[in-house]
Amino acid sequence: xxxxxxxxxxxxxxxxxxxxxxxxxxxxxxxxxxxxxxxxxxxxxxxxxxxxxxxxxxxxxxxxxxxxxxxxxxxxxxxxxxxxxxxxxxxxxxxxxxxxxxxxxxxxxxxxxxxxxxxxxxxxxxxxxxxxxxxxxxxxxxxxxxxxxxxxxxxxxxxxxxxxxxxxxxxxxxxxxxxxxxxxxxxxxxxxxxxxxxxxxxxxxxxxxxxxxxxxxxxxxxxxxxxxxxxxxxxxxxxxxxxxxxxxxxxxxxxxx
Amino acid sequence: xxxxxxxxxxxxxxxxxxxxxxxxxxxxxxxxxxxxxxxxxxxxxxxxxxxxxxxxxxxxxxxxxxxxxxxxxxxxxxxxxxxxxxxxxxxxxxxxxxxxxxxxxxxxxxxxxxxxxxxxxxxxxxxxxxxxxxxxxxxxxxxxxxxxxxxxxxxxxxxxxxxxxxxxxxxxxxxxxxxxxxxxxxxxxxxxxxxxxxxxxxxxxxxxxxxxxxxxxxxxxxxxxxxxxxxxxxxxxxxxxxxxxxxxxxxxxxxxxxxxxxxxxxxxxxxxxxxxxxxxxxxxxxxxxxxxxxxxxxxxxxxxxxxxxxxxxxxxxxxxxxxxxx
Ligand SMILES: Cc1cc2nc3c(=O)[nH]c(=O)nc-3n(C[C@H](O)[C@H](O)[C@H](O)COP(=O)(O)OP(=O)(O)OC[C@H]3O[C@@H](n4cnc5c(N)ncnc54)[C@H](O)[C@@H]3O)c2cc1C
Numbered sequence: 001x002x003x004x005x006x007x008x009x010x011x012x013x014x015x016x017x018x019x020x021x022x023x024x025x026x027x028x029x030x031x032x033x034x035x036x037x038x039x040x041x042x043x044x045x046x047x048x049x050x051x052x053x054x055x056x057x058x059x060x061x062x063x064x065x066x067x068x069x070x071x072x073x074x075x076x077x078x079x080x081x082x083x084x085x086x087x088x089x090x091x092x093x094x095x096x097x098x099x100x101x102x103x104x105x106x107x108x109x110x111x112x113x114x115x116x117x118x119x120x121x122x123x124x125x126x127x128x129x130x131x132x133x134x135x136x137x138x139x140x141x142x143x144x145x146x147x148x149x150x151x152x153x154x155x156x157x158x159x160x161x162x163x164x165x166x167x168x169x170x171x172x173x174x175x176x177x178x179x180x181x182x183x184x185x186x187x188x189x190x191x192x193x194x195x196x197x198x199x200x201x202x203x204x205x206x207x208x209x210x211x212x213x214x215x216x217x218x219x220x221x222x223x224x225x226x227x228x229x230x231x232x233x234x235x236x237x238x239x240x241x242x243x244x245x246x247x248x249x250x251x252x253x254x255x256x257x
Numbered sequence: 258x259x260x261x262x263x264x265x266x267x268x269x270x271x272x273x274x275x276x277x278x279x280x281x282x283x284x285x286x287x288x289x290x291x292x293x294x295x296x297x298x299x300x301x302x303x304x305x306x307x308x309x310x311x312x313x314x315x316x317x318x319x320x321x322x323x324x325x326x327x328x329x330x331x332x333x334x335x336x337x338x339x340x341x342x343x344x345x346x347x348x349x350x351x352x353x354x355x356x357x358x359x360x361x362x363x364x365x366x367x368x369x370x371x372x373x374x375x376x377x378x379x380x381x382x383x384x385x386x387x388x389x390x391x392x393x394x395x396x397x398x399x400x401x402x403x404x405x406x407x408x409x410x411x412x413x414x415x416x417x418x419x420x421x422x423x424x425x426x427x428x429x430x431x432x433x434x435x436x437x438x439x440x441x442x443x444x445x446x447x448x449x450x451x452x453x454x455x456x457x458x459x460x461x462x463x464x465x466x467x468x469x470x471x472x473x474x475x476x477x478x479x480x481x482x483x484x485x486x487x488x489x490x491x492x493x494x495x496x497x498x499x500x501x502x503x504x505x506x507x508x509x510x511x512x513x514x515x516x517x518x519x520x521x522x523x524x525x526x527x528x529x530x531x532x533x534x535x536x537x538x539x540x541x542x543x544x545x546x547x548x549x550x551x552x553x554x555x556x557x558x559x560x561x562x563x564x565x566x567x568x569x570x571x572x573x574x575x576x577x578x579x580x581x582x583x
Contacts, residue, residue, distance in 0.1 A: 011395070013472065013530075014473075014551075016551055016553070017395055017398055017399075017553065019399065026395065026399075037499070094373070095364070095376075096368065096373050118360075121395070121396050122394065122395055123394055124376075124377065124393070124394065124396070125375075125376050125377075126360055126364075126376055126377070127364035127374065127376060130361070130362075130364045130365050131364050131365070131368055133365070134364075134365045134368050134369065135368070139332070139333065139445035139446055140332065140365070141332075141361070141446065142357075142360055142361045143357055143360065143361070155449070159357070159515065160357060160451065161356065161357050161514075161515075163453055163454045163515075164451055164452065164453055164454065165451065165452055165453075165454055166448070166449070166450070166451040166452075167449035167450055167451075168331075168446050168447060168448050168449060169446070169447040169449060170445060170446055170447075171445055180498065180499065180502050181498075181502045216373060216407070217372070217373035217405060217406060217407025217408075217409065217411070218373065218375050218390070218403040218404070218405055218406070218407070219403060219404050219406055220401055220402075220403055221389070221401075221402045221403065221404050222401070222402050223394060223399045223400065223401040223402075224399060224400055224401075224402075225398075225399060225400075225553065226393075226397075226399070226400045226555075226558060228557075228558050229558065229559075230558065230559055230560070230561070231561075232557060232558075232560050232561060232562065232563045233561065233562050233563070234557075234562075234563045234564075234565060235562065235563070235564045235565070235566075236552075236564070236565040236566060237566075239566065239567075239570045239571050239574055240574065242564055242566060242571060243571065243574045243575050243578045244578070246546065246562065246564065246575060246578075247575075247578050247579070247582050249546070249561075249562050250523070250546075250579075250582075251582065253544060253561070254522060254523045254543075254544035254546070254561075255522070256465070256466055256490065256522055256523045256544075257490075257579065257582050257583060
């Protein structure tokens with residue numbers, strides 16, 4: 001069984017992001033990057049499925065040179081090979097352009113299963129996987145928290161709203177976007193890290209795939225700090241002073257002490 | 258020339274979901290700015306309850322897409338049916354609420370119709386026909402404005418509470434049936450059973466004080482720092498989703514769109530960034546204190562008191578001070 005996991009690299013969760021001078025993106029220079037959160041669950045699920053079904057997991061990542069670190073990490077965790085779609089501009093691309101590029105890069109692989117995370121923690125469109133499925137003519141399911149391969153099809157458990165879940169079945173090949181939660185995230189072992197060095201990483205240039213890179217139907221005009229809607233008292237600085245001020249608030253405003 | 262704004266209605270138990278009423282409100286406002294009419298589409302095996310509910314709203318028309326194959330939502334069923342309606346009615350804009358269902362099919366529908374979608378928007382503006390969409394990026398740290406310049410239809414999904422459903426204008430709306438050409442073989446998903454998740458042991462909705470922990474706590478061992486504060490304050494522990502996903506605390510302590518909705522006297526959050534999915538579950542708390550080291554953390558936007566600092570330094574001191582104050 002051939003399984004792809006679409007994996008995105010995003011700023012680390014703790015990054016103190018600042019806007020760039022032109023106000024059209026963040027200042028990336030001092031920022032570190034890591035694998036997107038729900039993509040970890042996608043990778044974990046891909047590895048689980050592969051283990052039980054004699055599968056091979058291919059990591060598919062688009063982005064500039066820095067994404068190679070995340071690819072290495074995924075290979076160290078047990079993925080078998082990778083496709084790196086080299087694209088300097090990926091951060092500002094719209095999801096449809098991203099999906100077209102990814103679909104063009106992987107269409108000849110004939111994957112039985114394509115997995116992605118539910119959404120990225122940077123732009124969070126939550127569309128790329130669904131669009132790849134549509135372009136490649138595959139059925140899909142989103143918000144998936146459990147999977148079970150059956151004969152020629154896959155049964156999945158989807159998260160619904162209000163604490164409900166739903167089971168659905170899809171014929172293979174299919175695309176699933178994975179919600180965080182029920183699987184354990186694998187760690188890279190020393191052996192895994194050693195083995196990762198020998199695993200093949202195919203390099204593809206985004207520009208060579210014949211996709212029109214016109215930026216899509218939506219143009220990012222500006223990015224900015226949102227205006228607060230609520231009046232907020234800000235405490236910062238010395239911890240002892242903060243604590244004294246907080247106690248006062250808890251007593252006199254929150255009235256819980 | 259494409260004309261009009263189509264809103265796709267979502268419903269549960271034969272009632273229109275609030276997020277769709279919000280989408281209709283946004284569409285009415287956009288319609289007024291653009292000089293465009295608003296119409297709605299309902300999909301079900303029997304649409305009459307929903308079309309009845311909407312017929313007292315100010316809408317140009319409500320299309321009822323009644324078909325037994327639309328009794329259960331499936332991405333294929335909805336996409337095929339709506340594509341037929343969109344090709345027939347040729348709207349300039351399609352709006353849906355950003356629900357779990359919309360996450361599942363709306364982008365696919367947009368592409369099928371030769372359009373594109375901007376997801377999870379919090380505001381729409383139209384200035385002499387040009388549409389600008391605002392949405393949160395980097396998990397709510399910043400907002401981004403996008404302009405639409407596509408040739409096709411502009412699909413927009415709106416975040417919950419982006420518009421206030423109470424402002425939906427009343428009026429009258431004509432209901433028209435729309436016959437969908439759908440074959441069961443075209444629907445690739447087989448819908449099986451639905452069921453409720455595990456029962457809750459803790460009812461945070463009844464808590465007076467919640468100390469809520471997020472990934473900023475770094476490691477499960479650090480849980481005791483939060484527990485010490487909670488026990489000093491007589492508080493219950495709540496948590497963000499990742500903390501529950503990692504199993505530090507039970508899933509029944511999760512606050513947010515896929516967890517519990519709470520409104521305690523005090524919500525004290527430690528190392529929670531304030532992603533919208535978390536905030537919807539706690540923003541109606543009477544008093545909110547947030548401790549976070551990132552001055553841009555979106556949790557501060559809704560906090561009464563924002564403490565910018567290291568929780569590992571502040572919380573132990575706070576615990577001692579609370580004990581002393583009691
Ligand atoms: C469909 C869907 C449903 C979801 N449902 C929910 C839900 O119900 N509930 C929920 O919570 N989330 C939900 N999420 C996830 C949500 O989007 C966020 O990813 C999540 O809330 C983030 O959790 P967090 O704030 O703990 O972690 P992070 O976003 O990683 O934030 C950690 C914070 O800790 C701060 N921090 C780090 N170290 C320190 C320190 N030493 N001192 C002080 N501060 C520090 C950081 O600055 C950061 O702001 C959902 C997501 C999706 C897509």
